[in-house]
Amino acid sequence: MISVAKTRKFLYSLQTFFMLEKTDIHKLASGMTIIGVPVAGVQSAAFEFLVPAGAAMTPDGCCGAPAVIEDWIFRGAGGKNSRELSDMLDGLGLHRGSGVESKHITLSAALQAENLSNAIELYADIILKPALESQQFEYSRQLAMQGLLSLEDDPRHKTRNLLREHFYPDPLGRNTAGKQQELQNLTAGKTRQIISENFNISQTILAVAGKYDFQKLCAMLEKLFAAEKPKKAKDITAKKQPPGYYHYQHEGAQVHIGIITASVTPCDNDYYNARVAVAILSGGMSSRLFTEVREKRGLCYAVGASYHSLKEMAGIGCYAGTTPDKAQETYDVIIAEFKRLSDGITESELQRAKIGLQSALIMQSESTIARAGAAAMDYYMLTKVRSLEEIKQNIEKTSVQSVIGFLKNNPFEKFCSVTIGPMEIKPV
Amino acid sequence: MEFKHKKLANGLNIIAEVNKNAQSAAVGFFVRTGARDETDEISGVSHFLEHMLFKGTDKISAHNVNSSFDDLGAQYNAHTTEENTVFYSATLPEQLDKAVKLWCQLMRPALRDDDFNMEKNVILEEIAMYKDLPQFDVMESCRALHFGSHPCGKSVLGTVESIKALTSKQMKEYFESRYAPNNITAVIAGNFDFEKICDCIENLCGSWIPKQAERKIEYFAGTAKKEHQNKKNLNCQHICLASPAVSYQDKRVYAAMLLSKIIGDDTGSRFFWELVDTAIAETASMHCEAMDGVGAFYSYIRADSQNASKVMQIVKKIFKSLQKEKISADELRKARNKVLSAITLKNEIPMGRLLELGVNCVYLGQYRPIEDEIQRVKNVTQADIQDLIEQFPPANFTQFSIGPEK
Numbered sequence: 001m002i003s004v005a006k007t008r009k010f011l012y013s014l015q016t017f018f019m020l021e022k023t024d025i026h027k028l029a030s031g032m033t034i035i036g037v038p039v040a041g042v043q044s045a046a047f048e049f050l051v052p053a054g055a056a057m058t059p060d061g062c063c064g065a066p067a068v069i070e071d072w073i074f075r076g077a078g079g080k081n082s083r084e085l086s087d088m089l090d091g092l093g094l095h096r097g098s099g100v101e102s103k104h105i106t107l108s109a110a111l112q113a114e115n116l117s118n119a120i121e122l123y124a125d126i127i128l129k130p131a132l133e134s135q136q137f138e139y140s141r142q143l144a145m146q147g148l149l150s151l152e153d154d155p156r157h158k159t160r161n162l163l164r165e166h167f168y169p170d171p172l173g174r175n176t177a178g179k180q181q182e183l184q185n186l187t188a189g190k191t192r193q194i195i196s197e198n199f200n201i202s203q204t205i206l207a208v209a210g211k212y213d214f215q216k217l218c219a220m221l222e223k224l225f226a227a228e229k230p231k232k233a234k235d236i237t238a239k240k241q242p243p244g245y246y247h248y249q250h251e252g253a254q255v256h257i258g259i260i261t262a263s264v265t266p267c268d269n270d271y272y273n274a275r276v277a278v279a280i281l282s283g284g285m286s287s288r289l290f291t292e293v294r295e296k297r298g299l300c301y302a303v304g305a306s307y308h309s310l311k312e313m314a315g316i317g318c319y320a321g322t323t324p325d326k327a328q329e330t331y332d333v334i335i336a337e338f339k340r341l342s343d344g345i346t347e348s349e350l351q352r353a354k355i356g357l358q359s360a361l362i363m364q365s366e367s368t369i370a371r372a373g374a375a376a377m378d379y380y381m382l383t384k385v386r387s388l389e390e391i392k393q394n395i396e397k398t399s400v401q402s403v404i405g406f407l408k409n410n411p412f413e414k415f416c417s418v419t420i421g422p423m424e425i426k427p428v
Numbered sequence: 429m430e431f432k433h434k435k436l437a438n439g440l441n442i443i444a445e446v447n448k449n450a451q452s453a454a455v456g457f458f459v460r461t462g463a464r465d466e467t468d469e470i471s472g473v474s475h476f477l478e479h480m481l482f483k484g485t486d487k488i489s490a491h492n493v494n495s496s497f498d499d500l501g502a503q504y505n506a507h508t509t510e511e512n513t514v515f516y517s518a519t520l521p522e523q524l525d526k527a528v529k530l531w532c533q534l535m536r537p538a539l540r541d542d543d544f545n546m547e548k549n550v551i552l553e554e555i556a557m558y559k560d561l562p563q564f565d566v567m568e569s570c571r572a573l574h575f576g577s578h579p580c581g582k583s584v585l586g587t588v589e590s591i592k593a594l595t596s597k598q599m600k601e602y603f604e605s606r607y608a609p610n611n612i613t614a615v616i617a618g619n620f621d622f623e624k625i626c627d628c629i630e631n632l633c634g635s636w637i638p639k640q641a642e643r644k645i646e647y648f649a650g651t652a653k654k655e656h657q658n659k660k661n662l663n664c665q666h667i668c669l670a671s672p673a674v675s676y677q678d679k680r681v682y683a684a685m686l687l688s689k690i691i692g693d694d695t696g697s698r699f700f701w702e703l704v705d706t707a708i709a710e711t712a713s714m715h716c717e718a719m720d721g722v723g724a725f726y727s728y729i730r731a732d733s734q735n736a737s738k739v740m741q742i743v744k745k746i747f748k749s750l751q752k753e754k755i756s757a758d759e760l761r762k763a764r765n766k767v768l769s770a771i772t773l774k775n776e777i778p779m780g781r782l783l784e785l786g787v788n789c790v791y792l793g794q795y796r797p798i799e800d801e802i803q804r805v806k807n808v809t810q811a812d813i814q815d816l817i818e819q820f821p822p823a824n825f826t827q828f829s830i831g832p833e834k
Contacts, residue, residue, distance in 0.1 A: 006696050024516055041449035042776050044769075075705075080686050082705070087758070090696035092767030095773065111769050131541030142707035150710055152663040153562050251661040253559035285482070286491060293491060298549030323556050352498045359501025363452050366777050 021386045024214045030228035031202025034218055035375045039368055045210035046110035046368035047120065048376045051127060053198035054103040055174040064178015065186055065194050066100040067144040072191070074098075075136035078125025082136060087121065092119050095369075096149065100176040102168070102310050104380070110369045113211035117220060124224040126153070145184070148177045155256045155420040156302075157322060158248075163258035163317060164308070166246055167416040171237035172269055176309045178258050191279030192339035201228040205379050209371035238312065240381055243416035244425035255327035256403045259334060260317040260363040261412045273406035278316055279353035280308045280345055280403075281337065286328060286352065288337050293320065299330045311381055316412075324423045331425045335415065342407035344382055350400055357395050361388060431795050434471040439610025442626055445617050445754045445781060445791050452789050453524040453618035454778040455625075456516035457531055458786040461499055461606040461638065463510045464579035464720075465643055470594060473602045475508040476551050479516065479532050480599065482506075483543040488533060490543060502525055503779075510580050511583040511643075511720050512790065518779045521619040528616075528625055530564015532632035535607065537721075544596040551774065552592070556584050561661075562666045563728065568728070570668035570828035573655055577694035578648040580722055609641035615786040618778030645721035647675070654827040658834070664832040665709070665736040668729075668742070671822045673716050676791040682804045684716040684723070684820075689763035690755055690813070691822065692727055696762055698746050699727070708735050720791060725822055733831045740827075747823040755813045771798065 004225065024036040042392045058065045075082040092115040095361040097108045107126070111119055151158050161418040243261075250256075264270045281291045282305035303377060305318040318338075322330045365388060378385045417427050433445040435476050462474050483490040495518065497504045504517035504527075517527045558564045568583060575581025577653070586594075614629055616622070649672040672682045691700045692714025699712040709731035731739050774780035774797050788796045 003589060021716060044772050044776060059459040083701070086696045086764065088698075090693075090762040091765060093769030095766075095769060111774055112772055139707040141704065143704070145712035146664070147709070149663050149732060150730055153666070156557075156559055166732075180744075235713050241631045256560070284502075284662070285504075286494035291491065294550060295494075296548075299553070301554035303672060321557050322553060322631075323562070326553075331447045352495065355501040356498055358518055359523075360503065363503060363522060365781075367449050368776070369773070 020259045021291065025379070027220070028222050030225045031230035032221070032225055032228070033379060034156050034203045034209040034221055035205065035379055036212065036214040036217065037371045037375045037385070038209065039210050039365070039371060040397050042210050042368055043113055044110055044368050045197050045208060045212050046372040047206060048106055048108040048209045048372045049127065050104040050106055050205040050376050050380055052103060052200050052203040053105045053195070054101045054235065055176045055235060056102045056113065056171040056199070057198050058194060059358055061182055062186060062190060062194060062320065063174055064144055064148070065191055066105050067176065067178050067300040068140045068149060068183070068186065069195055069278065070098045070100055070105050070295070071129040071143055072132060072137055072140040073126050075140065076133065078129045080125070081131070089119070089120055094119055101338040102172050102174070108369065108373065116212055116415055120217070120220065121224065128225070128228070130195070132188070132195070137191060141183060144178055145180065146320070148180055148183065155252055156252055157317070159319060159418055159420050160257040162246065162248065162418045162420070163260050163416065166309060166389060167243065167260045167315055167419060168313060169240045171236065172238050172312060176246070182228065188421045194397040195264060198234070200231045200234070201225055202230040205376045207372045207376035207379070209375065210368035214380065230289070243414045245417045247424040248418070249419045249422070250420045251422055253323065254321045255324050255423060255425070257320045257322070257327065257331055257334070257425070258317065258418040260315040260416050261338065261414060263307065263314045263316045264410065265314045268321030268357070271405045272398050273403045274316070275307060275357060276350065276353045276395070276398045277341060277407060278305055279356055281341060282304045282318070283353050283356040283392040289318070292337055293330060293333050297328045297333065298328070299333065300325045303334070310383070324421065325421060327419070327421070328425050331417070331427070335428050338412040342404065342411060343388070343422055344402055346401055348401055350398070350403065354395050354398070358392055361391060429727060430798050431797065432600065433795065434626050436634055436738060438634065438636055439608070440629070441634070441789065443613065443615050443785060443795060444622050444625070445622065445785055445797065447778070448619055448780050450618040451520070452518050452778050453521045453616065453620045454516060454518040454573065454782040455524060455528050455531060456514055456615045456786050457535055457784050458521055458613045459513040459607055460511070460611045460641065460790055462508055463584045463607060465511070466582060466602075468529065469590070470598050470602060471583060471590040472551070473594060474513055475584050475586070475601055476547070476591065477596065477599055477603060478506045478508045478513050479551065480539055480544065481537050481549050483540065483547065484538055485533050485536060486538050488620050493530070494535065496530055499529070502527055503527070508584055510582065510584060513771070514786065518780060523622050524616070525625060526627050526827045527810070529632065532629060535612070535633070536636070537603075539596060539600055539603065541596050544599065547592060553750040556590065557589055558585065562662060563730070564826055566666040566668045567728065569657070569830070570670050570826060573653050573828050574650045574670035574689060574724060574826035575648060578646065578722070579644060580719060582649070594725070601668055605639065606641050607826050608641050609633060609636040610638040611641040613786060613789050615782055615789065617785055620751055643720065647722050647732040650824070650826050650828050652824055656829045656831070658832065659830050662830060662832045662834050664730050665733040665829060666730050666737065667736070667827065667829040669727040669825040669827050670724045671825040673725045674718055674816075674820065675723045676718040676719045676787070677721065678718070679722070680812065680816055681718045683808045684725070685719065685767060686760065686763045686805070686808050686818055687813050688714045688716045688725055689752075689766055693763070693766060695705055702742050703729065703739060709739050710773045717766055726819070728786045736769040736829070736831060744823065747821070747825070750817045750822065755764050755810055757810060758809055759816070760808070760813065764805055764808070768802060771801060771805070807827070
């Protein structure tokens with residue numbers, strides 16, 4: 001058991017590190033937000049664009065369009081054809097990533113710091129001047145359809161997507177991979193129109209982390225995005241749906257179980273209490289779920305809970321994969337552990353959760369890629385970037401009473417559950 | 429960066445790279461043992477034993493192992509491959525000595541029967557989990573087909589049958605024969621005091637008795653067999669190819685790494701332009717696995733099953749063309765930049781550096797500073813890559829594929 005005094009000493013020792021950082025935020029004339037997060041002692045830089053063109057922003061009947069767009073915009077831009085653009089990006093040694101989320105398409109990259117300006121220039125072309133040729137559209141559409149098909153071969157990943165789809169109000173939880181029929185019907189013309197409506201620069205966020213010169217970066221971006229005029233953010237209406245249980249038959253080796261229950265968003269005063277509660281449930285290997293499901297009963301190899309949030313709504317989700325004869329017991333034990341949390345937590349569980357969260361925070365902060373992604377998401381969620389010091393203090397402020405208070409006010413009562421596998425379970 | 433090294437009298441190697449600017453410190457124990465060191469009878473024991481180390485010692489219970497690491501705010505785990513079992517953690521610098529002490533104790537586990545029987549269930553669940561991951565499943569089957577009776581074809585997880593039949597006595601015997609101090613390397617990277625950590629390791633591990641832990645090393649170029657399996661629950665064609673490559677000890681390993689980027693990187697590679705850009709395959713990648721005295725290039729391709737034969741025609745064309753259409757200076761330049769970028773990013777984090785340091789020490793018995801590694805990548809010429817293609821033609825591949833029933 002760890003003592004409270006030891007914990008305080010340990011947490012105090014983090015102070016020096018947290019005091020060193022300074023985040024810059026700047027708005028361009030076009031309305032785009034630029035965030036800079038310096039990371040000492042690194043030779044790399046990483047950046048992430050959040051473009052407000054995610055799955056929920058797509059018109060009805062076009063589910064999957066963002067997955068096509070995410071590929072299509074890289075097939076030539078700014079007068080360069082697909083091959084020339086790809087060669088230039090590769091020539092910079094860029095580690096590229098892109099993805100579709102509920103509200104955004106994310107475009108990220110990490111590279112050696114001296115190539116940052118060249119990379120940002122190319123990304124400005126990709127966002128502002130994609131070639132969007134019809135033949136290339138067809139390839140992107142076919143790839144998106146194959147992506148959807150391959151999801152069918154990955155029941156674990158599919159469980160996560162279906163859980164979000166059933167839990168969040170439509171269209172917030174829409175499947176980011178799309179729907180087969182809607183992808184089949186999608187045209188180049190319609191997709192161009194979606195890009196023109198949704199690539200709203202004034203609502204776009206760019207975060208850069210690592211080694212860079214913020215003033216130079218902003219001056220360059222001001223020029224690159226000068227022609228864009230501020231536009232209003234797009235409103236979407238979400239339709240709430242009651243939580244339920246959904247089973248998908250799949251003749252695999254395991255039953256893949258997904259469970260989610262509503263929680264508070266990062267704007268809520270109870271946000272840090274919720275994060276600590278999840279850490280007690282599933283932080284390290286001594287956490288409750290790992291101990292009860294895997295260590296004591298040997299029901300699963302993979303079991304874990306995590307916090308997930310959109311701006312409008314959040315949930316605490318859990319995944320477990322287990323062979324059919326153990327599926328019901330696994331589900332029952334997980335639900336019991338969720339419910340048991342509000343009966344009480346110990347001081348040592350709380351301290352362990354705090355240390356785990358803060359230690360992870362520092363270790364993630366060593367990665368420029370993680371820093372850029374976290375800063376961009378913070379700004380979108382909270383219209384500010386939380387300093388590591390602020391996060392640390394808020395974690396520290398939580399107590400056994402505050403976490404229990406949160407759990408009593410937000411009891412884990414209603415669960416949305418999804419199973420994929422050879423047999424159904426009986427849900428609560 | 430400062431390199432430090434000490435070898436204990438019993439043969440346990442301690443190597444370290446100190447980086448006073450790092451925000452964390454990582455420690456790893458690399459045991460030179462894995463699936464290739466097992467007999468068929470105990471297939472999967474290395475990996476099962478890796479799990480059992482977390483069950484504690486005569487003095488520490490399983491729950492206390494987990495809570496002790498969690499009390500340190502540690503990020504910790506372990507993995508087993510065909511030839512290594514690696515235990516590692518990253519903590520803030522001031523917690524490193526406690527993490528090291530804990531690992532030193534865990535390296536002499538109790539291997540209690542109750543824990544063994546309970547953990548057997550978890551291992552069987554892990555085997556089932558990977559059965560539902562066709563990408564892993566096809567790689568595993570292709571490796572076995574490629575290596576045939578060579579030890580590197582053995583399964584890391586073992587089979588349901590071998591795990592069910594395994595006894596704790598067999599595991600204890602395996603432990604005694606493989607976890608000798610002269611078969612273990614302790615590696616530390618990040619911000620820490622080397623002398624202090626060394627003293628700690630020496631105090632706790634200095635009394636372990638050395639023992640010869642042999643490994644049969646033999647080069648094998650692969651069987652070049654082709655097999656396909658239909659599976660009723662699949663939707664895509666999953667194809668894995670394996671062809672001979674250099675060992676980790678071979679100086680051409682950097683050329684091999686660059687060649688696999690040129691042929692099969694996610695973007696801008698020959699696979700990418702011929703297969704993915706044209707939407708014939710959803711994904712196509714290649715990597716080089718350089719091992720102890722042996723090596724293989726592995727390609728993984730996933731596509732709509734209707735495209736399966738077209739995929740293979742194109743792949744064969746790409747492999748054949750490597751000898752005719754020589755690797756261009758531009759292809760080499762792009763691959764080099766990608767590799768150099770990856771080295772920079774990986775080594776900025778102590779945990780990334782730890783794995784590199786450990787592998788270099790285990791396979792080469794030497795320390796390679798980052799600058800040296802960068803220089804070796806820069807030194808690779810077009811001629812080096814062309815020679816490699818001549819000596820290890822990717823066209824001589826073993827193929828295993830799985831796909832939906834027609």
